[in-house]
Amino acid sequence: MIRTHSISKVFNAGRPNEFTALHEISLDIQLGEITVLKGPSGSGKTTLLGLLGCMARPTTGRIFLKEREITSLPERFLTGIRRSTFGFIFQQFNLIRGISALENVMVPAYPNGEKFAQLRKRAMDTMEVFNLVNRADAKIEWLSGGEAQRVAIARALINNPTVIIADEPTAHLDTKLSHEFMSIMQELNANGTTIILASHDPIVYDSSQINRIIEMRDGRVVHEESRS
Amino acid sequence: MILHPNILALFISSVLICLMTLYATYHGAVILRRWDISSGSELQLSLERRTYLISTILSYFLGFQLVSMFLFVQTADSICHLFVGAMCAVGTLTANKFGYPTLLLKMLSFILAGLWLILNHADNQGYDYPLIRPKYILLLILAPFLLAETVVQGIYFAGLQPDIITSCCGSLFSQASRGIASEIIALPSNPMKIIFYSCIAAVMTAGTRLYMNGRGGYLFAGVCGLTFVVSIVSIISFISLYFYEMPSHHCPFCILQKEYGYVGYPLYVLLFSGVVSGLGVGILQPFRRKESLMDVLPAIQRKLAALSVASFFIFSLIVTWRIAFSSFKLEGY
């Protein structure tokens, strides 16, 4: 379980453009479920995702990952935990231009020092699952939208994460690809991966397999809903 | 001042490196004052980021200082003939009373920087930056030594006046006897041999004990420090004689020359690696009880001890090899 205890995030503290993105959020996210953060842009979804995924530290409050407090961990340990526990899928995919799809998938694992041949095999296996084998050596710029999306997902999976975090994953996708995305997420969840999504797309939050919806507005949780 | 390229290089790089390290020290002082691991504020985050900067600077410093030490000696050796009576680096270093202090300060800053990096490495293994305070206090101690080294080196070089003909009508034979000691004081060799080998044996025993059951950290560090000093004295006293095959040539710097197969470099590198890792064990010893380090510190200390023992052992191996197989016999000196 990921538990947040009264976390706040303030940007530019003490300066004229001080901005509070999150106000004392206390949440429990169950592992093994699909959770969706719903809300308009500016509601703090992205910030909350960043905090949950150990990408940033809250200004105040504590976060517990599987009963271990991670808030006061120095950045270097936080990154290590993040790398092994979380896989991120960004709104803009954020794939590295100039290198191939396969390399993009392998990049998050370089700091682990795994044997290259082994890493490559694992990456190819993941890409096979997503039908990307024949595009493995293609540069990112040459991939179609759907292919890029799947590369992004494959990259998020390379370190065998417990949790997948996706921020507005369907924002740049058409309906067909959006549905495809959701079905991939559901399949991953069926295998035990926790999924946390932030979206204001109905295709996402109306999907049948969602376990929980957390509605946010202006940095606060306004509504929580559990399904099945 | 002698406008020799090597001297210029040493001078310029020394100043640059000193500035860099002072900059790092300034940040270190800020960290000492404002560090608060439990706060998630932006200041704390920026302080954490700054620790990376400081450790990067000091890592580079260590590498540069090692080269600088050897270049300093090499330069002293190559300009020795500019001074009447100087036969090698020893002569150049005694031309002016700041010569040896510069070298000693260089060695000291190198060792301190090495120790700092060991502390830093250990600190990084603990999840709550347990050694932040001791680390930056050490940095504050290191900084004045480094500053002193740059200043003293500058004074030394500025004060070097070569004995050259400065006028077309003049000559200067009358300045012949400057009183440069081209001989270096050496201790008698037989007692030194005993002391040297005893120290090596002590290092190996203490090191093995530490490796096996993790005890005797301070003892080991002390023994390593002592062995370092004894080794250098031994080089002057008898080891160099076997390399030069001359009973009166005690110079510790000439073994760095090509004629002797550059054997001085591995010898000194081994000594430095031995003393830094040995002292490193000692400097980590007080922190074994810290919660976040309890699991990792013994392992780090063991590795350091192994490195130290290996270094001193290989050093003594090279020396013994030379003594055993040299056709030079040093009896009764």
Add this chain to the structure above:
Amino acid sequence: MSKRIERQRQIIDFTLAALMRRKGKNGALLLVYALVIFVLASVLFCTHALRREADLVLKSAPEIVLQRILTGRNQPVPIAWADKVRHINGVISVQPRLWGYQYDTVYRANYTLMVPLENPPVLGTIDIGSGISKIQGASSGDNIAFTGHDGQPRLFVIRNILDNESQLLTNDLILLSEKDYRDFSGIPTDQATDFVLRVRNPKEYSTIAEKLVRMFPDSRPIIRTEIQRTYDAVFNWRSGLLIVIFSAAALAFIIFAWDKATGLSAEERKEMGILKAVGWETSDILLMKFWEGTAISLTAFLVGVILAYFHIFFASAALFAPVLKGWSTLYPTFRLTPFLDFGQLATLFFLTVVPYTISTIIPSWRAATIDPDAVMR
């Protein structure tokens, strides 16, 4: 341990690939960097080699030369001095030497004329250096005329052309017999240009020199070691001067490097943000930057040093010769003997790689501590 090595390897691979992706920007930097190292290395190699040549030449110079000074200028020495000098304790031998300069108005060259102590040419013949032979178009067996001290030309037959090997010493040299030289130069029979002394014990040089001065107050003994040191100092001074002047250019390079390192393009910034976002730590990115700097420095260093080596030792320092050798119309075209040592390389390292590295430390660190959060937005 192998994990660490593997990690380094993969990060190095990634870094090198990243460098290749930005060939333009990195290429410009590399070019300037290599150029800086090339110039600096050339200066260092050239002066060092010249210094060594001078050293070798001076090794065979006389231990003590005794000259006479009148009104602050060199005058011939009376040969009668030799007897008294011979009796100084420690002096093995005293030999008078005859030599001098002659300016040739036609070819605008300075010649050195000398009576060799061994195997002098017979009356009427001379040996000339290769430089003279070249400019006058003369060879063995030819007749050649030189104008003497009284304005009258004297004809000589050329016996030998002095060989190329010793060009530094003999390029502008004319060897002739004693009688011919005295006639040519007008130096009286009871005088010589100077004396050459051989001494038993090098430690006695200064004592003997002191005695000489006391014996003949208008004499000037010059000890070989003094000459060696003075030459050395001159070479040091000249190369040091070049380096100081050149440091302005080096400074410009450092500023350029710093600017390049700070001015990360949006693309680079994004790439680093992505790396941090997918799980690279600050230390991983710092490592990447370290390898980047190392790759560039190493390449520039190798290219610069190798080119400088060729420049000095195979092209005879074409670009620097005038500054370092001095002026004369008779340049010996000797090849400098290649010589490389740790000291030179370390000096180069400290003058180029160290300032470059230091200038990139802070920009690299700034790049490495990019907030991964920023990428999310």
